[in-house]
Amino acid sequence: MRPSRLWRAMTPLITAGALALAVVGCSSSGDDAKASASATPGQVSGTLRLGYFPNLTHAPALYGVEKGIFAKELGTGVTLKTSTFNSGVQEAEAVLSGALDAGYIGPNPAVNSFIKSNGEAVRIVSGATSGGAALVVRPDITSVAQLKGTTLATPSLGNTQDVALRYYLKKNGLKTDTQGGGDVSIKPQDNSVTVDAFTNKAIDGAWVPEPTASRLVAAGGKVLVNEADEWPETKGQFVTTVLLVRTAYLKKNPEIVRRLVSANVASINGLNADRDAGATVTNTALGKLAGKPLSDKVLTSAWKSLTFTPDPIAASLLTSAKHQEELGLIKNPKLDGIFDLTILNDILAKQGKPTVSDS
Template sequence: MKSSRLWRALTPLITVGAVALALVGCSSSGSDGSSVDSTSSTPGQVSGTLRLGYFPNLTHAPALYGVEKGIFTKDLGPGVTLKPATFNSGTQEAEAILSGAIDAGYIGPNPAVNSFIKSNGDAIRIISGVTSGGASLVVRPEIASVADLKGKTIATPGLANTQDVALRYFLKKNGLRTDTQGGGDVSIKPQDNSLTVDAFQNKAIDGAWVPEPTASRLVAVGGKVLVNEADQWPETNGKFVTTLLIVRTAYLKKNPEIVRRLITANVESINGLNADLAAGATVANTALGKLTGKPLPDKVLASAWKSLTFTPDPIAKSLLLSAQHQEELGLLKGAKLDGIFDLTTLNDVLTKQGKATVADS
């Protein structure tokens, strides 16, 4: 598919991602860019490299937890080298996936959809759900209603990312115009989550629609929650997918056993978090501290953690609806998503654990 205006608009936003790509792009590659050393159909003899992307966000807690606890290393086995890489937005990580700089990643639904459509359905497959919930619109205390947002500047993590689409669709439903250049009734300012709290304190923005823990960090410095995104999903009883696990299709075809082990590690990490949520929060926060230089304060951690649900269910209906919203906003054309899910291995793993399987529609 030819590049759309949307992807040309996204290009300035991926500069930071280019740095991350340089860091992760040094592993040995196959002819299609996959980081494959060798693979065997015998599970105990698999070898290769898995370059895995994720964010330093609590919405990516299964990745944080799994890496910190050594679950991925254990489940992948001694023959598979894990090379983690972190990103600050779905835009950056989607570019890394499409360029072949990483093999799999934890990412939001809209960047996953964008990657699938941009590649004519060839580049990626969604192989598991990860997290539901954990996104809010946090604003200054004097903003008392949606009407008060007119003339204000609101941040999102990136143009056409999951929270960006949610904000734009919410404003459209409430009769407020936006555009991709920051104009309209409400000026939307895409920026890295790492910049949002300082921008809010410096009054460069009036609020932000962001995932956790950024939402709770904004509340901690004087913001208030105007919209909990869960309230915007009556079609799915307040459940909406925030994070998914995707893999490059070429890597999946070459390395089905490594991908099976990755899925197993993801499910095991989710199980570990849900078995003891308090302990899981501590582990995830420790991992965050290592990545960002400072763990979250206990109050922020507790606030953020309670809004998150960790599940291998990709909540497919919410993803499909979000893609429709993106199309209605003019940020996406031809949202044909047949084949975006490949949940066969996930359901096999869940069945062997005696757990309910999940659906792709």
């Protein structure tokens, strides 16, 4: 069985913003479906509870909400309620408990949710972001061998970066365990405290997503491993963020999910049409959630490592799941059906763009 800590429910950090409303309880998807059925033809009504992180790797959500793309695509009949989280494990629990209908989330928590529910509870309906993760360490650490005896942080046990770090150490002959022991002590903690922990020398480094990686560099750290270099088989592309939907919600509210996927694609198109403007808008949204925007130096450094794409880069997700299995975090992962890209590929085809694969 998986370590119990991997599935420990945690209270999400809810950040209020112009469109960010706290999730309270679990609204009925059945009610949404009835409302949709009774709406005027061509219209849809209901509620969509959407989760995401105050991370640049979740830029399609940050940018889309800030620019009003989600509100426009969903239509006036759909109430959008957004919540922010600091870890995929937290957000996955919110999805599985029914507190969220959909969320931008890392591939490993998505896989874990699928397996935990015996392949029933969730579906990946689109990709969002590739890249944007690194191991940043003290400047005196120049090789993997020097990591022995150090303490490194990850966002949470079993999350995407946590698995990446553990697998990297394993293939380099360094042992870890889920209790923080072994050759390298791994300390899962919220990204919000990692920079201070590094500055105070409570940790020697961290494998984290952007912008935390660039913030660590700005605090005096150095990049020991750019995760893109660990994916030669996909030419440096690896999925960092996917769009996940509860299966029950998808079945009862297919038109709302279609509009959600359409909003995600529109946000990605906007980010790619003008990357500089996209960075500015995303940083504005991030500033509203985090209290202040990123410095120009950190934003520029972090932004260049990110690729925004609706392609979930399925090959990297499936490979990462195998890594989890080798680490003993999951057993016999059966992932047939984790992707439902039907809506996405229909949208892409209508835009004259290449469809994406689930294998």
